[in-house]
Amino acid sequence: MTERIQQRLKWGERFLLGALAVTFGALIYLAAFSGAGPAAPVPTPTPTSIFLAQHPHPRPQGLPAKKIGIIPGHWQNDSGAVCEDGLTEAEITLSVANKVKGLLEWYGYEVELLPEFSPRILGYVADAFLSIHADSCEPIEGATGFKVARVENSAIPEQDDRLVACLWKEYQAATQLPRHEGSITNDMLHYHALKEIAPQTPGAIIEIGFLRLDRETLVLRQDAIAQGIANALICFLEGGP
Ligand SMILES: [Zn+2]
Numbered sequence: 001m002t003e004r005i006q007q008r009l010k011w012g013e014r015f016l017l018g019a020l021a022v023t024f025g026a027l028i029y030l031a032a033f034s035g036a037g038p039a040a041p042v043p044t045p046t047p048t049s050i051f052l053a054q055h056p057h058p059r060p061q062g063l064p065a066k067k068i069g070i071i072p073g074h075w076q077n078d079s080g081a082v083c084e085d086g087l088t089e090a091e092i093t094l095s096v097a098n099k100v101k102g103l104l105e106w107y108g109y110e111v112e113l114l115p116e117f118s119p120r121i122l123g124y125v126a127d128a129f130l131s132i133h134a135d136s137c138e139p140i141e142g143a144t145g146f147k148v149a150r151v152e153n154s155a156i157p158e159q160d161d162r163l164v165a166c167l168w169k170e171y172q173a174a175t176q177l178p179r180h181e182g183s184i185t186n187d188m189l190h191y192h193a194l195k196e197i198a199p200q201t202p203g204a205i206i207e208i209g210f211l212r213l214d215r216e217t218l219v220l221r222q223d224a225i226a227q228g229i230a231n232a233l234i235c236f237l238e239g240g241p
Helices: 003-033 047-053 091-104 157-175 192-196 215-220 222-237
Strands: 067-072 110-113 128-135 147-149 203-210
Touching: 003 047, 091 110, 091 157, 091 203, 091 222, 128 157, 128 192, 128 222, 147 157, 157 203, 157 222, 192 203, 203 215, 203 222, 215 222
Parallel strands: 067 110, 067 128, 128 203
Antiparallel strands: 147 203
C-alpha cells in the first residue's frame, strides 16, 4: 500500500466519523426538542372510520336534521325466526338497527327506532323509513342472500324505487352477500308498516340475510351490515344513485 493511499483512507475515515457525529447530533437534537418521541402507532380502522372514509363530508351544521324511522324487525312484539340453538331474528335486527342508528346520528341525521307494532307508526312522517328483518333459519337449499322491497301500491313509487335501488347497491357493496330476489314474498310487498306510515314517507323493507346459511355475516359482521344500510339511506337522502 502506498503512503498516498493510506493518507486517502485516513481522510476517508475522518470524513465518515464526522458525518456520523453530525447525524447523531441531529438525532439527539430532534429527540430533545421536537417532542416527537417514537412514531405514533397507526390507528386501526374502526367501522366509523371506514364509514367516514367513504363519506368524508358530514352534513353541514345548521341545517335541520333529516329524520329516519327504523323498525328493528319484531322488536317489542315477538322473536321472529328462531334457530335450534335459540338465536332469534329479533336479537339480530335490534343489534343491527342500533348500529345503523349510531352511524347515522354521528353523521348528523335524526334516527328513531320504532316497535314492530305501534300506534306511532300510523301516519308516521319522516324523510325515510326502513324495516329491517332477517330470513328463516330452516335448512332450505340455496337460502342465502338478501332482498329489498317496497309496498306494492306505493303512493310515491319513484321515491320508493330509488330507496330500494340504493339498498340493493349499497348493502351488497358493504356485505358482499348475494341477491335473493326470487324469494320476495307477498308478506314483503304487503308489509303492514309500509301501509301504515304516511303516504308521502318513502319506505322499504330489507331482509338482511338468512339465519342459517348467512349466520356468520349476521352475527359476526354486523358492522358491515350496518354500514351498508347507513350508506343506502345516505344514498337515498342525498340524491343517489
Ligand atoms: Zn321478520
